[in-house]
Amino acid sequence: xxxxxxxxxxxxxxxxxxxxxxxxxxxxxxxxxxxxxxxxxxxxxxxxxxxxxxxxxxxxxxxxxxx
Numbered sequence: 001x002x003x004x005x006x007x008x009x010x011x012x013x014x015x016x017x018x019x020x021x022x023x024x025x026x027x028x029x030x031x032x033x034x035x036x037x038x039x040x041x042x043x044x045x046x047x048x049x050x051x052x053x054x055x056x057x058x059x060x061x062x063x064x065x066x067x
Contacts, residue, residue: 005039008036011051020033026047028047
């Protein structure tokens with residue numbers, strides 16, 4: 001899932017969100033977003049869906065299954 005963490009950080013920074021701002025939009029904590037970007041943990045399916053909708057990307061793209 002290392003591609004996920006890279007894409008998440010890229011999408012977040014392109015959107016000019018801080019980790020805290022993204023966490024607030026997702027209804028999670030800043031430390032969770034940090035852990036996802038550092039590869040220490042992975043989001044649940046509910047957060048993956050929210051991320052896809054927020055950044056307007058497919059789950060396949062977000063998870064690194066397609067470019």
